[in-house]
Amino acid sequence: MSLKTVILGVGAYLPARVLTNTELSQRVDTSDAWIIERTGIRERRIAGETERTSDLAIAAARQALERAGRDGKDIDLIIVATTTPDLTFPATAARVQAALRAQGAAFDLQAVCSGFIFALTTADNFLARGQAKRALVIGAETFSRILDWDDRGTCVLFGDGAGAVVVEAQSEAEANGRGVLSTFIRTDGRMHDLLYTDGGPSQTGTVGKVRMVGNAVFRQAVEHISGAMLEACARADTPIDAVDWFVPHQANQRILDGVARKLGISTEKVISTVALHGNTSAASVPLALEAAISDGRIKQGDLVLMEALGGGLTWGAALARL
Numbered sequence: 001m002s003l004k005t006v007i008l009g010v011g012a013y014l015p016a017r018v019l020t021n022t023e024l025s026q027r028v029d030t031s032d033a034w035i036i037e038r039t040g041i042r043e044r045r046i047a048g049e050t051e052r053t054s055d056l057a058i059a060a061a062r063q064a065l066e067r068a069g070r071d072g073k074d075i076d077l078i079i080v081a082t083t084t085p086d087l088t089f090p091a092t093a094a095r096v097q098a099a100l101r102a103q104g105a106a107f108d109l110q111a112v113c114s115g116f117i118f119a120l121t122t123a124d125n126f127l128a129r130g131q132a133k134r135a136l137v138i139g140a141e142t143f144s145r146i147l148d149w150d151d152r153g154t155c156v157l158f159g160d161g162a163g164a165v166v167v168e169a170q171s172e173a174e175a176n177g178r179g180v181l182s183t184f185i186r187t188d189g190r191m192h193d194l195l196y197t198d199g200g201p202s203q204t205g206t207v208g209k210v211r212m213v214g215n216a217v218f219r220q221a222v223e224h225i226s227g228a229m230l231e232a233c234a235r236a237d238t239p240i241d242a243v244d245w246f247v248p249h250q251a252n253q254r255i256l257d258g259v260a261r262k263l264g265i266s267t268e269k270v271i272s273t274v275a276l277h278g279n280t281s282a283a284s285v286p287l288a289l290e291a292a293i294s295d296g297r298i299k300q301g302d303l304v305l306m307e308a309l310g311g312g313l314t315w316g317a318a319l320a321r322l
Helices: 021-025 032-039 053-068 092-100 112-128 189-194 214-235 253-263 281-294
Strands: 003-013 017-020 043-046 077-081 105-109 134-141 161-171 179-187 195-197 210-212 245-248 303-310 314-321
Touching (some): 003 053, 003 112, 003 179, 021 032, 032 253, 053 092, 053 134, 053 161, 077 112, 105 112, 112 161, 112 303, 112 314, 189 195, 189 214, 214 253, 214 303, 214 314, 245 253, 245 281, 281 303
Parallel strands (some): 077 105
Antiparallel strands (some): 003 161, 017 043, 195 210, 303 314
16 A cells, blocks of 8 residues: 655744844944845744753743644654754754653654655655554754854854654545655765864764855756756656745755756745744754744645755755645
């Protein structure tokens, strides 16, 4: 029997602390106008001193479960996409599983800003093969912990947050057209030096800080994201102009606009939360998805294309009918 991975509920969590561009301009040589012009970002959220990535993930997961009409005991797979785990080990997902009283397997996945797309792809494969019935796919980051706050090229870009989806394996008859239709993920390790941290347990014994070659990442992002979107549509035998909504990784408004221009997509169909969230890495796609569902733009039955590019370099896309 063919199984479809159906999205039942979406949840989000943002820390209370808002960091504005004006506040940042008091720390580094920048300004509100400079940041908005180059990134579209106006503010971002910063986790509190005692808030861990797992805390953000758990809050988003609980909201997703409530909206899906499920609870922790219904979940038999948890995948947390994160670059900023609570600990080197065990996985942040293990803490999430314990807090939710879930069972089955729980593990972290590291693909930086592409993490949620990679995690959703992984969950889809588990569910499609009947190896799990219901999964929580979470993107959660406390990216502020790995920023160099004296580097204006990176510290203005990132924020903290978490987003989560509950997905369930359903028969094609039960899904009635809904579910993940296709996914596409790729990595090119030859470009790992374009976006990385300068630390690591086996290399320096330190956490390290984010380093980025911004112009090069921009060029790669527009090219690879566009290609991933077209490939995901091709795999589902769906023309890109049939897509109702595009939910991109919220890296930079210029990248969102560049991809839209390249593919001839109306900007009205592109969900953008970058102005208020900044780049929340693995959390950005589910945060944007939740925002557009909550405000009524995305509705059940809509065809949604999600995409991202991150360090690695990694990139990918997922096409789903909600």
